[in-house]
Amino acid sequence: GAGVSQTPSNKVTEKGKYVELRCDPISGHTALYWYRQSLGQGPEFLIYFQGTGAADDSGLPNDRFFAVRPEGSVSTLKIQRTERGDSAVYLCASSQVGPQFFGPGTRLTVL
Amino acid sequence: SQQGEEDPQALSIQEGENATMNCSYKTSINNLQWYRQNSGRGLVHLILIRSNEREKHSGRLRVTLDTSKKSSSLLITASRAADTASYFCATTPPNNNDMRFGAGTRLTVKP
Numbered sequence: 314g315a316g317v318s319q320t321p322s323n324k325v326t327e328k329g330k331y332v333e334l335r336c337d338p339i340s341g342h343t344a345l346y347w348y349r350q351s352l353g354q355g356p357e358f359l360i361y362f363q364g365t366g367a368a369d370d371s372g373l374p375n376d377r378f379f380a381v382r383p384e385g386s387v388s389t390l391k392i393q394r395t396e397r398g399d400s401a402v403y404l405c406a407s408s409q410v411g412p413q414f415f416g417p418g419t420r421l422t423v424l
Numbered sequence: 425s426q427q428g429e430e431d432p433q434a435l436s437i438q439e440g441e442n443a444t445m446n447c448s449y450k451t452s453i454n455n456l457q458w459y460r461q462n463s464g465r466g467l468v469h470l471i472l473i474r475s476n477e478r479e480k481h482s483g484r485l486r487v488t489l490d491t492s493k494k495s496s497s498l499l500i501t502a503s504r505a506a507d508t509a510s511y512f513c514a515t516t517p518p519n520n521n522d523m524r525f526g527a528g529t530r531l532t533v534k535p
Contacts, residue, residue: 353527355512355528356512357525358522358524361520369521402465408521413523417466418465
């Protein structure tokens with residue numbers, strides 16, 4: 314595609330619910346990244362995929378967070394038992410060589 | 425965790441003036457990148473400077489890197505109202521592709 318796309322653009326859920334956030338990277342980009350950005354802060358690294366495997370998941374805050382990229386293209390970030398503190402904009406980026414290109418993000422609100 | 429720190433946190437200037445933003449970081453890097461974010465979503469890549477480079481230009485943008493001081497600066501010349509945005513530096517360590525962002529500088533250019 315022309316750019317990184319993320320769905321949904323907004324997600325409102327209740328505390329304790331499960332959510333899935335989707336990222337479609339730029340076609341041909343082997344690297345895919347997830348970040349979380351809270352208001353007034355810079356993006357915080359969560360996880361990085363090279364192909365289908367998670368090359369670095371050290372940024373995932375706890376075991377409620379999980380991400381997959383089964384075919385090396387689309388990725389899904391999964392959050393179990395959501396908490397109010399999970400509210401943030403979740404950003405996805407992809408790259409081949411050089412800079413990362415970001416999607417518009419998913420704004421997650423946990424009530 | 426975040427790596428870089430931008431300075432100042434906020435900057436307000438008149439159209440036509442130059443804007444300088446600084447970034448300091450803590451550990452060794454492979455490269456440093458500057459991004460712009462207009463509305464709390466969608467980061468736009470501006471420029472990448474590698475650890476063996478000292479200065480790069482792109483249009484009205486000039487980036488410097490001093491690895492001995494672990495610092496970088498972004499200069500926007502002849503600023504425009506459309507340059508109003510948050511600007512983030514992001515560093516990539518030598519051995520992986522993880523990117524760590526600072527908290528950003530909020531630039532306001534008054535017409």
